[in-house]
Amino acid sequence: MVFVFCLERYKCHAHICEIHDLTANCSYKELRNVPNDLPDDMVVLDLRFNVIHRIHDDVLGKYRYLKSLHLDYNNISFLPTNVFDGLEHLQGLFLTNNNLDFSVSYEVDVFRPLKRLERLDIRHNMKKGYTSKVQYPLFENLPNLKELSLDLIGDPGFDNCGFEKLQNITKIVFENCDLRLILNNTFSMLPENLEEIHLRKCNMIRSIEADAFRSLRNLKTLVIHHSNMTLESALKLLYPFENKHMRMIQFTRVNPGYKCPVETPSAVILTRQMMQHLQKICFNTLVLTENGIVDFEPKSLLWIQYPECIQNIELSGNRFSLINGFKLTELWDISRKLTNLISFDMSYNPLSYRNVGQNIKNFPENKLSSFNSFFWKNTESDKPLCLGKRNYVTPARESSVQTIHLPLPPNLRQIRHRHYLANQQLRNKIVFLNASNLIYLDVAYVIVRNFPEIELKGENNIKYIDFSGIPSWNTSMSLFANSTTVILGFTGIWQTVQHTRHYFSFIPEVEELDISGNQLWQLRYDTFFYNQKLRKLIMQGNLFDELPTALMPLEKLNFLDFSGNILDSINATMRNWLDKQQKKNGNFKLFLRGNIFKCTCGTKDFIRWLFETNIEFDEPNKQYKCMLSNGSITTTVKVYQKFHDHFSICHNEIWLRVGIGLLVSFITITVPLAIIINFKWQITYWFYRKFRKAVETELKKKFVYDIYLSYSNQSLYWVKNLLMPKIENCWKMKMCLEDRDISVGDAYVDAICDSIQQSRNIIFVITKDFSDKHWGRFEIERAKYEKYASNLQKIIIITRQVPVENFPTEFEHILNDVILINWSEAENENDWENLRRALIADIL
Template structure:
């Protein structure tokens, strides 16, 4: 339900912003020219109005002089069609009650009388235009009292939009708009008029839904008990506000603008932005704050706006000293524009967690800030939690490389713009499978690896890699062919001059060459004889290497046994002592089955060796520690059977410590290590690591040849002394 509500809000905002364009209608791209008055240009066109299309006749006339001429008439066919009249930039000093009566037979929906030096307008001038929806009187010099009376006739029309900008309206009275108070869904444009304005005058417009009050040199605005329950769009751009206006009733924490959806308060002189001045705007979806002089942004600056969709905070960085953690913390927020602030993200007062809490963010624009972070963990802190991003723009950020967090965690990105940085390598992009638009122009890219694009190349609808210092080598031949085959995604069809932005340099040649002008013979990518010989030689060496590797792997146990026999014959010593046992076996309880069923039948049955096995040979009633020590002392050799169970057994680790101590004190004794399986590194203790680093071990394998090699080595190590004395080897 919340997602549906947000979609509905976005749709309403889109329609509203469309209505606030220079015309209520959107002109067609293919108008049909019509014959009309020689002083004008007339067209018939399809126009989209609200949710449907209709024909409309548009007549544009400039530099009319009504002191000498009459008003021009639209084409005849316009009597049954909606008509828009633009009578601008002329001389029409006087409009009587009958001046516009020539247009009463027509369905005039738009009338612009902009900049005609109009000084007087009669009370009923516009009363006969029964279809009028948009009226533009801007840039004329009509007196406030005269204009107030003219509103009487305007109120008789179905007017929806009135532009009275740039008219030097300095002395507006409280009842200035009294004749317009009954107009529903009213849009007022009141720009560039005054530095003082009584809000009581606006309060008469109870049904106003849009107010453009920009460029009026206001230093403050007194709202007092003002309440505009219908207002959905408010523009206060380009004034001189030093303090942020208070849109809330402090006593009740309610809003003066309960249904306001779009608030523009850009290019003022505000130093501080206090959230309790606007956190009551619970319907706000678009918040434009560009071009102010904010010195600090505090935590949870926008967290109290439940329906916020877009925030723009660009061109505000010159005086910025403090940016706290989670400034934009709001799960409803979809778009953030934080561009051209030139903020150095390494400064002490700038917290890298500024976007924390934006769990639904889909667009982030960080153009032309200084994100010269050299460590990946810094980028991870800044961006790592924005996993829902679809569009990321970080142009002009002094990036030396593509941060790994973008390619590994922000995998939903469809549009990536990293232009005007110092990036040289595009290889990390190969994981961006959802990428559709890529803008990497003006970096330091000299060559391109085709594999970097293989996972998203088919999805791309737009790509820009212009103004990079490419090298004219065979490595970019594939890229040149791609540009020729799919010129549309490089924008070459719409802008052919764009091809001149893709240039390259040959080694030792100062002249730049256009990539698309290079031919195969120019790039010299055909293989010569030397290259063929080199390729053949390398191929043969590779085949020999692979065959040798396969043979060595197949006979790896035999090779190990041969190497061991050579080393063993070179490292013998004589031990003439008499021992009770040929070897003491140290193993864990879970490995008892392997010892009894596999090891003992061969060593005791076939080799006639006497082994000390604690389950069988330890003296009953004697301390186990004493049994272990006596067994070690009474055995010619010690065999340790290593496994993960042995590594995890505290008792086996104690037994290992006793063995290692004895071996260190009696260097002539032999230690034999059997590795039943690969030991998990989590279980390897310091004692085991030291033993494995200094002792060659026997590896048990289930293959027949591996088992045979294992017992051959075990026989060698444990065989009994000859008549010349017991054979002795240091350690394996």
């Protein structure tokens, strides 16, 4: 009886916790206590995100083989003295985000049994607001401790923590930092062998003394992250490390502006005095990201005493430029000295943002005056930019120099310069010198007036290139000659790729290619003729309604991402090719998520192939959206599970064709005879009209909108003040307008597709600037697709004084299926009557 009871308890708990490979995952189970009926030989116990208030002192000792214990995000407020007895094998203990005030309740040695503990995390427990001395718990009986993470509250006292006994500790993370001051003796009791220290989320530091880290002789890594202190004060902490070697110095979001709820960094101008300690350190990696830096003095930022030590520099998320005035000369000198630099990152740099100037008002006037002569010029032609009480203007136009030569450090391998936003014109050509070791170049979303041509002087070994988001660039650049990974997403190549022979011949060595978001709907058969090494092709978010045959020459292709297009099936030719690729190259991956397939008699072979092929899909269960012949949406899994029910009628297709042929022949003969003999055509037409009205009434119930309206900026006034009131107020029809009914966001394309699908008709208002509309081409292609799918009743085109050369060519294949209304300038009643008849004449 007892055995049965215990067995039932274990089954019950096994249902609550997920037990696999000596790991018990009990997170998010709303447990109030630590379970005592788990297997005794567990190695990992995860109890995160429960409601445990107290741990009894005899429950954990049962699991004596535990190596990792996670108790984060509970309500634990007290730990009994013997709570960890028996856990002599524990290596990781995590107690973050509880209510454990170690400064008050834990002067006793609660961690004594944990002799093998290597990682201890007790962050986010102690409450903020302490102003007096805060004593921390005893750690001296943790001889194997390597990493310690804890809060830093009030006036911290580490003198009785036993840090001197921790011979193996190398890393301490201070988070939830609520210090007011960092004094020279604040960290004096930390272990001398410490190599890495982190200060994270320090909110109230008002003053810093330069010798605070004097006792940390072996410190190699200093990280200060998201802290409300000035960058100038933080840089003082580097004073003890002058003329010493450090692995990494990282200051990220160190700015008084990063304070909840509003996080707007104050503008920072680096001076030589601020950088004096940093310049005297031999460091490998420097990270100064998101610190609000808008400018720097000459011989300040990279004027380092030991340039040969530097291997990585990251300056992302600030707002300054290196390509400006005197900095070019300085950059030239510095680049020759950075002989071991491997990586340089200066991404996410919004130079043209207006709030740059607004934040400069926080700077002393004397610091600004020395920089204005370099970067600001008072010209009447330039628009003023308000910087506090004084008015400055945008930088003067640069000289007419057409080519700029940039010497690269000889060992530089990676340049990352993406999301560079500047209202400035770069030179027509940039020549990189000493670029033979460069293998990685990322300039995605560089938004400037004119993207320059880039040339390498010497051997070209670049393997990775990202040109995403750049609308125009020269494909003849030799930059791409040896690249194996090329990303060209959202570059607008649809304008040329569909009509250019061997378009991708400029990347003959490419193995991975991404051309997502380019509004492509067809490719020439020879598009990839010179890309025989291509293995991975990503074509997300385009307008393909079928797999292009241009893929067939790619014999090594084994990864194809076609998600987010408008595929309704895959034809037999491409299915056979995909299966051959699977057999030839093995493990072929095909991504199709985001397409809506057709599940009709014409695509039944595709549905069967989908579940029988050995190709690997992005949906492991192959559960894609599928449209039935009646217009309802289901999934391919449900259709395949009831394959016979859905496609049994397809076996009678031959007889159905014979029947339809006989019926057509009968009607062809009898109707003309009936008209000639009996003159009964009025009755036939009356029945047709009534039948059409009933069908239309039923269809209307499925529509959310009567009209989806596509228009450009030039017709915005006419649409909102004339067309919309007439249709919605007078004719009582519901319209879908892009500016009013579609929300901007990551799912904007899906929102347009859904709105057109839910509309009965679509009206295009064509003006001179319609071809410049960003989503105009997509709306036209989607309208053609919905018309083909019998979801759209009418396509109406209203032309308003548009020249023939500006009329969208995408309509040329469907002109017989659209209603064209040439709107006169006089706005007469005939135009409104023609539109009214086009919309509602058939159902009146």
